[in-house]
Amino acid sequence: MQEPQLNSLYQQLILEHYRNPRNKGEMDDSQVEVHMRNPSCGDEIKLQLRVEHGRIADVRFTGQGCSISQAAVSMMTQLLKGKPVDDVGSMADRFTEMMHGDEEAAKDRRMGDLRALAGVSRFPVRVKCALLGFDALQEALRKLGDSSTEN
Amino acid sequence: MATRADSGHPVQTPALDAHALRRDFPALQQEVHGHPLVYLDNAATTQKPVAVLDAVQRYYREDNANVHRGIHELSRRATEAYEGARAKVARWIGAADPSEVVWTRGTTDGINLLAAAWGLDHVKEGDEILLSVLEHHSNLVPWHLLARRTGARIRYIEIDDQGEWILDDLPELLNERTRIVSLSHVSNSLGSINPVEQVVPEIRARTDALIVLDGAQGAPLLPVDVHGLGVDFYAFSGHKMCGPTGIGALWGRRDRLEAMEPYQGGGEMISLVERDASTWAEVPHKFEAGTPNMAGAVGMGAAVDYLESVGRDAILAWEQALVRYALDRLSDLPGITIYGPRAVERRSGVVSFTLEAAHPHDISTIVDMHGVAIRAGHHCAQLVMQRYGTAATARASFYIYNTREDVDRLVSSLHEVLKIFG
Ligand SMILES: Cc1ncc(COP(=O)(O)O)c(C=O)c1O
Numbered sequence: 344m345q346e347p348q349l350n351s352l353y354q355q356l357i358l359e360h361y362r363n364p365r366n367k368g369e370m371d372d373s374q375v376e377v378h379m380r381n382p383s384c385g386d387e388i389k390l391q392l393r394v395e396h397g398r399i400a401d402v403r404f405t406g407q408g409c410s411i412s413q414a415a416v417s418m419m420t421q422l423l424k425g426k427p428v429d430d431v432g433s434m435a436d437r438f439t440e441m442m443h444g445d446e447e448a449a450k451d452r453r454m455g456d457l458r459a460l461a462g463v464s465r466f467p468v469r470v471k472c473a474l475l476g477f478d479a480l481q482e483a484l485r486k487l488g489d490s491s492t493e494n
Numbered sequence: 495m496a497t498r499a500d501s502g503h504p505v506q507t508p509a510l511d512a513h514a515l516r517r518d519f520p521a522l523q524q525e526v527h528g529h530p531l532v533y534l535d536n537a538a539t540t541q542k543p544v545a546v547l548d549a550v551q552r553y554y555r556e557d558n559a560n561v562h563r564g565i566h567e568l569s570r571r572a573t574e575a576y577e578g579a580r581a582k583v584a585r586w587i588g589a590a591d592p593s594e595v596v597w598t599r600g601t602t603d604g605i606n607l608l609a610a611a612w613g614l615d616h617v618k619e620g621d622e623i624l625l626s627v628l629e630h631h632s633n634l635v636p637w638h639l640l641a642r643r644t645g646a647r648i649r650y651i652e653i654d655d656q657g658e659w660i661l662d663d664l665p666e667l668l669n670e671r672t673r674i675v676s677l678s679h680v681s682n683s684l685g686s687i688n689p690v691e692q693v694v695p696e697i698r699a700r701t702d703a704l705i706v707l708d709g710a711q712g713a714p715l716l717p718v719d720v721h722g723l724g725v726d727f728y729a730f731s732g733h734k735m736c737g738p739t740g741i742g743a744l745w746g747r748r749d750r751l752e753a754m755e756p757y758q759g760g761g762e763m764i765s766l767v768e769r770d771a772s773t774w775a776e777v778p779h780k781f782e783a784g785t786p787n788m789a790g791a792v793g794m795g796a797a798v799d800y801l802e803s804v805g806r807d808a809i810l811a812w813e814q815a816l817v818r819y820a821l822d823r824l825s826d827l828p829g830i831t832i833y834g835p836r837a838v839e840r841r842s843g844v845v846s847f848t849l850e851a852a853h854p855h856d857i858s859t860i861v862d863m864h865g866v867a868i869r870a871g872h873h874c875a876q877l878v879m880q881r882y883g884t885a886a887t888a889r890a891s892f893y894i895y896n897t898r899e900d901v902d903r904l905v906s907s908l909h910e911v912l913k914i915f916g
Contacts, residue, residue, distance in 0.1 A: 346527055346528060347863075349859075349860060349863050349914070352859070353856075353860075353914050353915075358914070358915070383871070384855060384870070384871050384872075384886065385871060385872050385876075385879070385885035385886045386855075386885070387885070407885055408853060408855075408885070409853040409854075409855035409856050410852070410853060410856050410915075411855070411856075466859060468859075469855070469859060472855065
């Protein structure tokens with residue numbers, strides 16, 4: 344197997360999101376908030392969501408960690424705004440496929456800037472960094488689902 | 495034949511020859527991502543010399559049998575090798591009597607043994623356990639579990655900005671309720687060599703607490719004299735001192751060991767078993783239930799032989815020489831923060847640092863692609879990370895086979911990090 348290349352991992356777009364994260368900050372009127380930590384390395388994010396009429400109306404995050412985890416969350420939030428909640432599951436699946444080296448997923452235009460993360464699949468120990476955001480997102484939607492069925 | 499200098503001057507300890515030692519370690523003779531490997535993760539685990547690998551193989555090929563159980567020749571030889579290794583490991587930490595050395599799976603296992611076998615019998619609600627903020631999770635969590643079961647309270651020695659214990663508070667932290675004091679000899683996350691020689695007598699003077707040292711990072715490095723230290727227990731791991739994984743030792747003062755109930759029950763640790771009860775074997779076998787890690791013990795004994803041939807005084811001197819050089823070279827990097835004591839004499843071979851430009855994981859990935867293995871993360875010392883308000887650091891840690899060229903390779907690969915993230 345060919346050696347993985349550093350420049351395929353550290354794409355300019357990733358570094359750019361790391362330095363200038365999108366949707367970073369807190370919102371006052373979130374409906375759900377999830378704290379997610381990667382216990383083995385200490386990366387963490389807090390993700391807040393507001394859903395209106397079945398669509399993601401707003402999303403914000405705060406956190407700290409490596410360039411991969413923080414850029415991936417930033418890219419994810421960029422894609423989420425206005426998306427139907429029902430589409431999120433397939434987005435998460437698609438991203439997971441990309442992290443497992445699926446080249447079709449890496450070309451899927453619906454994945455937006457997240458496609459720049461395709462190179463992470465060649466660095467298996469870093470895949471969990473990239474997945475932190477989607478893990479938090481899925482937990483948030485599960486919580487949201489629970490609270491809407493309770494009420 | 496070795497000749498002593500007869501001029502009346504002290505004999506100079508010959509510095510160890512790291513380039514020569516390096517050839518004893520097969521794992522170091524490889525390329526990683528197209529570069530010769532520079533292994534700087536020794537605080538996590540060290541590589542193994544041929545002498546240790548051979549001893550383990552020879553044990554399995556020639557002597558393998560269950561120890562203390564057979565009359566036959568192989569069992570006799572296995573027992574001899576196993577007990578011979580115990581004597582070597584005892585000698586390494588200055589213990590006069592090998593029967594005060596209990597084989598364990600490692601430091602973690604030794605501390606858990608104490609928390610269960612001593613702690614559950616002697617610690618009550620309202621009692622106190624004194625630890626320090628520097629501790630590795632394996633010298634925190636077993637005591638947290640004990641505290642949860644007994645209602646004891648955990649207290650901490652704090653650390654200053656340089657990772658050294660703040661001892662002004664010690665009199666206040668010790669009182670008649672202090673039942674256990676468990677401290678690290680050397681910190682794995684910052685490399686501080688802790689002033690246990692000063693602290694242990696003070697603890698003794700003020701309490702009759704059980705005094706435990708976590709020697710995971712101390713035993714590989716320092717000339718340890720458990721009797722001189724005046725502690726009750728000293729726990730350490732084989733794999734951090736060129737030995738195999740899955741083996742370690744817990745040294746304990748004989749009266750303490752004898753007064754303690756067993757940890758686990760099973761074969762090997764009994765004297766007589768009847769229908770409702772049994773009586774225990776002598777120390778140390780009382781604490782060694784089941785078929786032990788015989789090959790591991792033999793390997794750890796071989797590791798002691800190897801390190802003795804290197805020269806124990808040379809180890810600390812060499813690591814500190816490398817650290818001095820590394821601190822010097824690293825401090826030129828823009829945006830670097832180096833943690834731990836400023837004085838090299840108070841440091842082990844560990845250098846923990848962060849760069850403003852890049853997160854420790856990114857640093858570790860990039861230097862790895864240049865063949866340099868370092869650790870990034872919290873190093874199982876989250877209390878230390880919290881103290882400095884960071885989630886992670888990058889950590890380079892040296893051992894006997896590292897060289898100045900390894901430090902140079904680390905520095906040049908960090909420049910590659912800065913090129914990407916600068
Ligand atoms: C200071 C310290 N204590 C305890 C441990 C635990 O040792 P082990 O994992 O070998 O049980 C380590 C290393 O992991 C350590 O560095």
